[in-house]
Amino acid sequence: MSQSSPFFNRWLSRIGPDQVLTILTDLLDAGAVFAVDAGGKVLFWSKGAEKLFGLTAEAVLGKPCAETLGCEEGQDPCGLAELGSIKAQIVNPKRANGERVTCYRTARAFFDANGEFAGALEFLRPQAASETALGIRENSESFHGILTRDPIMLEAIKIIRNVAETEATVLIRGESGTGKELVARALHQESPRHQRPFLAINCAALSPSLLESELFGHVKGAFTGALRQHDGLFQRAHGGTLFLDEVAELPLELQAKLLRVLQEQSFTPVGGDAILNVDVRIIAATHRSLREETKAGRFREDLMYRLRVVPVFLPPLRERRLDVNLLLWHSIGLHNLHGRRHVDSIAPDAMRRLLDYSWPGNVRELINVVEYAFAVGRGNELSLDDLPPEFREVKPAAIPETQAAAGHKTFRGEADLIREALQITGGNLEAAASYAGMSRATFWRKRKKYNIDPVADFSGADG
Template sequence: MTLGGDVPLADALKQSLRALEAFSGPTVLLDAQTRVLALGAQATSLLKGRLKPGQRLLEAFEADPAETLRTALKSHEELCLTFREHAGPGAPRALRLRATDLMEGPRGVGWAVHLSLPPAEPEAAEELFHGLWTQDPHMRRLFRTIERAARTEASVLVRGESGTGKELTAHALHALSSRAKGPFRAINCAALSPSLLESELFGHVRGAFTGAVRDSPGHFRLAGGGTLFLDEVAELPLELQAKLLRALETHSVIPVGGREPISVDVRIVAATHRALRREVEQGRFRADLMYRLRVVPLFLPSLRERPGDILPLARRFLKDLNARGGRQVLRFSAQAQRQLQEYPWPGNVRELRNVMEYAHVMGEGPVLSEAELPPEFNEQAHPAPRASESAQRSTAPVGVEDIHRALSQTQGNRARAAALLGISRITLWRRLRQASEGAER
């Protein structure tokens, strides 16, 4: 049997489960009778053989009314179940279950059940929540606030620095809401000119401006029945703020070039890295619009405010990179760990992911050293020398013998040898190549 005529069904299920587990952690697919259709690799490892395809979900757990399970699945409420028997050292005794619907057109055909460990010790627990991972207790409390906010129709304002997960939070609010089956639309308010942004938000009619050769519905109408995410909402020009406020108050939009309002049914989630109250004080943002958007404010902490998450997150990113093949990084050097923990992380979790990818590509061997981190880390650890020191270095250039000596000291690791000599890896490679070409001539 194949899916779409090309991909075998088993392969398609594996691909889907890999994607689901990357986003939501260990996942089991159930049919409408709560029988197991398939288990992801993470779920298989976590369950340790206690649940297999064809079994009903409750067969692995202590007696619990089937109706309670079905109600929890349908309402997407979290449920904690205890296993019938312990599977030995290291195996969990209980799991938390959270479900999302599997749809075939308008019809529900089962559930994707996401598994996680219940926190035995609050300070040690970890959680993967709709793509956001943490073991920080404040962050986990934020997850519970997101769950409560998702059950309402209230507008939510997400505040956080770049890279803290504002769009993931918006996706979580949508996925956990009664609008989950509707569309999720996102628009960056800082990325477009005011005239184009108005058209993108509210739509336009044919002939409204040069190039408007047909009607366009706009994001408000395209998100009908679902959620509209307004990223960087503080960047909206004042004129558009007035039109956005009107749309929120009247639940309708007037397309550019149109005359009649069109009803819309959409929930708004907005995000910004700025303090809207300060923007109001400076006259750059309307107070009435702020109150409309900020019914439920959510504040995402920066990575430097959750220092206990830095190294665990870095290891998780490296595990994903190792899975792609090639270099297999098993641990950090002590100095690399220190630099990662002391770095201010202006780009937060997104920057940490990029730094791990850079180091994974640039280095060699199973140990990720401080020399493999991007230049700004080594600049932080070794401040730029004074002018007199630079002049002394410039009069004594690094020679090939120096490079060979450094390579010997670092067991052939070029990144570490370059750091030891105070030159870049590219410079080290170039001088070795020049010496080799000279020897050939």
């Protein structure tokens, strides 16, 4: 069906197609719109294009578009004659000041009555920092809110995807704040049980008697104060998933009761004598080694085997340096959307401290650090002064031993940060600049200053 009324063409010629196109593209002020002829010469250049590239229409009209936008990075500058249309292609056109800007390119070619390429209309929308952080271009992954570029985390996600379909019990091991609950929720969401409840309990947070009544419920009069019957989590999670966080802290007497539910899908509420049957999938998590706990006699061996049918390990954040960068920018992007401050760069000394930090509270701590920076700091650059005191006090020489043991380099300065960024990204300048918290132009300048050659030294590095 046509998108316009039969009167549109008449109206268009009365107003003037040129004026209509100009006004229309003004309405799209989030990016640049331009038209080219069959030879790639610019025929139309919107106000948004002037703003984005710092080039007036007067300076650009009639010039080859590839030259105007500095398409020299081995990318096909056009490709439209063959493809006909392009959607959300990532390109890096050049601004008047020489800086490159990452954009999404959407374009449509026109063909004349003989099928000959007759030019095209293009729309370039600059990519937001938060989109880069979300890893839309790089090989990162967002899976039910879990952001990562770390190979071990990606492997964990793969396992979760595969076991979600099954009924297997999963044991997630990781330090506090590494995302164990997030992963458990993802597993539930991916499973056939996703329309039934997902309930969670921290086994370390309650006294043994309260924990028992929370898990299994109690009948009226079961103990002093049990004024009415209470349905436990196992009953309420029927058909769904129960997440037992810090399962290693479960008292031995409750371990026996949990084992029975796992083996027989049945239990008796506190003070009751009727056996209740339930269908609940268990996902357990711990920061301890259950094997060690078993050896020490604190955890039942039979229960350990029941729980760790599929073990999943989440590494601490200090061992996932690519994720520090990714999660920082993701968190910054969220604050940029809602706060009064807009951060688009991180000062190199601040970035160095963030990357060198041992993150004992893992991702939860990182989120809080960004919140702190937005609460106390001002301006577009996140500086060292915006970070909590522990970041400002730590000298590179005083980096915790755990990190040194984990094989982390300590930085001596900006040059080291640039080298590390190139090393870890295999010489990809765009990704390396993002890793170092610098704009591409600044990264380029500093790389030159320290005479670091990305091609000779780092391309093909396995990062």
